[in-house]
Amino acid sequence: xxxxxxxxxxxxxxxxxxxxxxxxxxxxxxxxxxxxxxxxxxxxxxxxxxxxxxxxxxxxxxxxxxxxxxxxxxxxxxxxxxxxxxxxxxxxxxxxxxxxxxxxxxxxxxxxxxxxxxxxxxxxxxxxxxxxxxxxxxxxxxxxxxxxxxxxxxxxxxxxxxxxxxxxxxxxxxxxxxxxxxxxxxxxxxxxxxxxxxxxxxxxxxxxxxxxxxxxxxxxxxxxxxxxxxxxxxxxxxxxxxxxxxxxxxxxxxxxxxxxxxxxxxxxxxxxxxxxxxxxxxxxxxxxxxxxxxxxxxxxxxxxxxxxxxxxxxxxxxxxxxxxxxxxxxxxxxxxxxxxxxxxxxxxxxxxxxxxxxxxxxxxxxxxxxxxxxxxxxxxxxxxxxxxxxxxxxxxxxxxxxxxxxxxxxxxxxxxxxxxxxxxxxxxxxxxxxxxxxxxxxxxxxxxxxxxxxxxxxxxxxxxxxxxxxxxxxxxxxxxxxxxxxxxxxxxxxxxxxxxxxxxxxxxxxxxxxxxxxxxxxxxxxxxxxxxxxxxxxxxxxxxxxxxxxxxxxxxxxxxxxxxxxxxxxxxxxxxxxxxxxxxxxxxxxxxxxxxxxxxxxxxxxxxx
Amino acid sequence: xxxxxxxxxxxxxxxxxxxxxxxxxxxxxxxxxxxxxxxxxxxxxxxxxxxxxxxxxxxxxxxxxxxxxxxxxxxxxxxxxxxxxxxxxxxxxxxxxxxxxxxxxxxxxxxxxxxxxxxxxxxxxxxxxxxxxxxxxxxxxxxxxxxxxxxxxxxxxxxxxxxxxxxxxxxxxxxxxxxxxxxxxxxxxxxxxxxxxxxxxxxxxxxx
Ligand code: HEM
Ligand SMILES: [Cu+2]
Numbered sequence: 001x002x003x004x005x006x007x008x009x010x011x012x013x014x015x016x017x018x019x020x021x022x023x024x025x026x027x028x029x030x031x032x033x034x035x036x037x038x039x040x041x042x043x044x045x046x047x048x049x050x051x052x053x054x055x056x057x058x059x060x061x062x063x064x065x066x067x068x069x070x071x072x073x074x075x076x077x078x079x080x081x082x083x084x085x086x087x088x089x090x091x092x093x094x095x096x097x098x099x100x101x102x103x104x105x106x107x108x109x110x111x112x113x114x115x116x117x118x119x120x121x122x123x124x125x126x127x128x129x130x131x132x133x134x135x136x137x138x139x140x141x142x143x144x145x146x147x148x149x150x151x152x153x154x155x156x157x158x159x160x161x162x163x164x165x166x167x168x169x170x171x172x173x174x175x176x177x178x179x180x181x182x183x184x185x186x187x188x189x190x191x192x193x194x195x196x197x198x199x200x201x202x203x204x205x206x207x208x209x210x211x212x213x214x215x216x217x218x219x220x221x222x223x224x225x226x227x228x229x230x231x232x233x234x235x236x237x238x239x240x241x242x243x244x245x246x247x248x249x250x251x252x253x254x255x256x257x258x259x260x261x262x263x264x265x266x267x268x269x270x271x272x273x274x275x276x277x278x279x280x281x282x283x284x285x286x287x288x289x290x291x292x293x294x295x296x297x298x299x300x301x302x303x304x305x306x307x308x309x310x311x312x313x314x315x316x317x318x319x320x321x322x323x324x325x326x327x328x329x330x331x332x333x334x335x336x337x338x339x340x341x342x343x344x345x346x347x348x349x350x351x352x353x354x355x356x357x358x359x360x361x362x363x364x365x366x367x368x369x370x371x372x373x374x375x376x377x378x379x380x381x382x383x384x385x386x387x388x389x390x391x392x393x394x395x396x397x398x399x400x401x402x403x404x405x406x407x408x409x410x411x412x413x414x415x416x417x418x419x420x421x422x423x424x425x426x427x428x429x430x431x432x433x434x435x436x437x438x439x440x441x442x443x444x445x446x447x448x449x450x451x452x453x454x455x456x457x458x459x460x461x462x463x464x465x466x467x468x469x470x471x472x473x474x475x476x477x478x479x480x481x482x483x484x485x486x487x488x489x490x491x492x493x494x495x496x497x498x499x500x501x502x503x504x505x506x507x508x509x510x511x512x513x514x515x516x517x518x519x520x521x522x523x524x525x526x527x528x529x530x531x532x533x534x535x536x537x538x539x540x541x542x543x544x545x546x547x548x549x550x551x552x553x554x555x556x557x558x559x560x561x562x563x564x565x566x567x568x569x570x571x572x573x574x575x576x577x578x579x580x581x582x583x584x585x586x587x588x589x590x591x592x593x594x595x596x597x598x599x600x601x602x603x604x605x606x607x608x609x
Numbered sequence: 610x611x612x613x614x615x616x617x618x619x620x621x622x623x624x625x626x627x628x629x630x631x632x633x634x635x636x637x638x639x640x641x642x643x644x645x646x647x648x649x650x651x652x653x654x655x656x657x658x659x660x661x662x663x664x665x666x667x668x669x670x671x672x673x674x675x676x677x678x679x680x681x682x683x684x685x686x687x688x689x690x691x692x693x694x695x696x697x698x699x700x701x702x703x704x705x706x707x708x709x710x711x712x713x714x715x716x717x718x719x720x721x722x723x724x725x726x727x728x729x730x731x732x733x734x735x736x737x738x739x740x741x742x743x744x745x746x747x748x749x750x751x752x753x754x755x756x757x758x759x760x761x762x763x764x765x766x767x768x769x770x771x772x773x774x775x776x777x778x779x780x781x782x783x784x785x786x787x788x789x790x791x792x793x794x795x796x797x798x799x800x801x802x803x804x805x806x807x808x809x810x811x812x813x814x815x816x817x
Binding site for chain 2: 133134137204207208209211212213215216217242243244245246247249250251253254257261262263264265278280281282283286289290293
């Protein structure tokens with residue numbers, strides 16, 4: 001025993017023999033200019049939470065207008081000033097709210113916040129690597145993300161207000177800088193483009209790092225089919241990102257040329273106040289193609305990480321192997337490929353050739369197949385498992401429910417003939433909020449509750465978590481389910497007062513607004529829980545102490561992240577990186593509750609593969 | 610205990626799954642991304658060209674053919690520089706880098722010349738769509754070239770500044786990181802040169 005310890009210490013000293021070269025970290029290098037994937041993950045997460053609050057708040061504001069179009073809310077004037085004179089949100093500001101809500105939630109929370117947090121946290125930990133392929137580029141990725149956010153945030157405080165031409169940034173309205181046409185198309189939209197450009201750079205820098213790390217920096221024994229599904233999902237997400245974001249960038253470059261230098265890529269024969277402007281030959285539809293070539297893959301950039309997290313959480317908390325592991329991997333791959341060839345289903349009413357529409361309908365409906373396989377496998381994973389009703393797992397189960405509900409309406413919308421009726425109505429809003437917005441949030445929450453101990457060495461509070469879950473689940477259905485029945489109600493309208501037919505939706509609109517406020521308050525609970533738990537949460541139990549490092553495994557997971565000490569070391573493992581001997585889902589096998597990936601096969605044991 | 614591993618130490622533990630250094634691999638992915646960017650721009654051009662009502666063609670100025678030669682020159686030169694670096698012929702390396710830089714600058718000047726030829730025949734940025742596309746795509750490509758030139762300049766300045774310092778050159782020989790960075794730069798240049806060759810052929814076929 002004596003000698004064994006001595007040998008261990010020796011080895012330890014060996015690894016850190018060159019300690020003199022290591023510069024001690026200062027506050028600045030540790031928290032601000034950190035190149036450590038775990039710190040960058042926290043930076044992304046907390047920035048994402050900030051944006052989540054802002055984006056959510058914006059929706060509460062416009063729901064006030066939609067729910068009670070005839071009321072005034074004097075308190076609004078005191079903090080919005082001219083945007084809510086007399087306590088009524090102005091038309092211009094309403095459109096800014098809707099636009100920025102979409103932009104912030106889609107890009108800053110569910111893309112940057114979600115991928116940024118979990119790719120950074122999980123990729124190095126779960127593939128068994130000390131950090132990303134390029135920690136420096138990784139840091140840049142965060143800093144571009146932050147810069148993008150600063151620009152977007154700043155745009156709220158300029159005279160003409162932030163962009164207000166929709167999160168999809170369509171020309172012609174966004175192609176003219178004339179604020180007489182639309183306030184938000186002035187400087188606000190230039191800032192939008194600048195912010196999005198920085199954001200795209202951030203996504204690309206992050207993405208290429210994630211892919212290079214997964215493919216090159218796995219530990220010994222970690223072949224591709226021993227990767228947890230989180231990693232597969234995050235890697236394919238990054239692939240989609242690096243291949244589709246450039247199209248948006250190209251679209252935005254051309255748009256900014258139209259705006260600043262009077263080219264006519266998207267503009268043609270525009271008449272303002274009886275004056276014919278000099279633009280000729282352009283086509284706004286061209287922008288839609290470039291936008292949706294990113295835009296559709298983007299929705300999978302949002303949902304795939306959530307799917308990966310959910311697969312992992314469901315398996316861990318049901319104490320059962322993931323059902324159909326390889327089917328899951330190939331489904332993600334199929335989704336990746338298909339996601340690039342369905343973009344025109346957002347453009348069925350643009351005068352698209354109906355025959356082309358039929359082809360896009362076909363590809364669109366094909367996506368239902370891998371999606372359904374995944375749903376089936378999640379249910380198969382939970383089925384007859386020893387299911388723990390922890391907050392993380394409830395959110396994962398909630399994800400599956402939401403994804404099914406929203407996916408079904410996708411199949412309806414995917415038919416070009418039906419979509420002509422439904423396009424730009426609340427039915428679409430219901431579809432994509434349930435299938436993308438709420439589902440991705442559920443996946444993200446499942447991930448945060450599950451990996452919070454890895455990030456901070458403490459648990460989040462379960463009671464608050466459960467309240468948060470039920471409020472969000474019931475509330476989200478209360479908000480979005482009724483929208484399916486607001487037949488024909490166009491989206492993005494400031495008021496429907498001039499349309500008598502729509503009067504019968506007044507009650508529903510009010511009901512939805514109340515639910516939205518409650519759900520928003522529910523999220524405040526999460527934020528409180530999050531920050532409280534960082535400092536005061538229950539500590540992760542120490543299971544063993546080796547060489548002065550405490551080890552734990554709060555959920556009894558098999559994956560590599562808990563083979564590293566509870567304390568978060570730069571470089572992740574104090575000694576050598578552990579080798580991997582088995583796939584990541586050995587739950588409830590050989591009479592054991594779980595077998596870590598680092599454990600060698602017993603003589604005669606047949607590996608899963 | 611706060612141990613900070615340097616980037617180098619972290620990378621030393623890379624495993625050899627793809628046999629490629631992770632950062633080089635990352636550069637390849639970046640190239641795929643840039644390819645999508647130029648593909649998006651050129652397909653936008655094709656879509657608009659298909660819309661015959663708004664497309665007014667014109668012939669591509671021949672200057673762009675000469676810039677194509679310039680850019681091929683950069684590739685040849687910088688590759689030769691890499692080879693002499695590998696053979697530790699540092700004097701040769703420095704001059705070849707320097708020539709690559711000059712050729713790169715020449716390329717940008719020829720592109721500007723191309724623009725002024727267009728201006729001279731009345732094909733301004735806003736005159737019509739076919740012209741606008743040519744300006745925007747060449748500008749987007751030019752930005753990439755300019756970035757490549759900046760990084761190249763850093764290499765050149767370092768190489769010339771330390772040319773009398775034997776220790777520096779010794780480190781050139783034994784420091785794998787420095788060679789890696791050079792290889793990354795060279796790959797980038799080959800890539801962005803190839804993009805121009807593609808663009809030139811594309812323009813040549815579409816502007817006549
Ligand atoms: C079975 C799978 C799905 C099908 C067939 C489908 C189909 C469609 C169609 C046809 C539209 C266009 C509706 C219109 O504007 O008229 C649409 C909109 C949308 N879908 Fe899906 N969808 C599916 C799954 C998803 C998923 C998984 C997500 C996200 C994770 C998603 C996110 C969106 C978004 C964000 C929009 C609307 C964007 C906007 O106009 O602002 N969809 N979907
Ligand atoms: Cu879509």
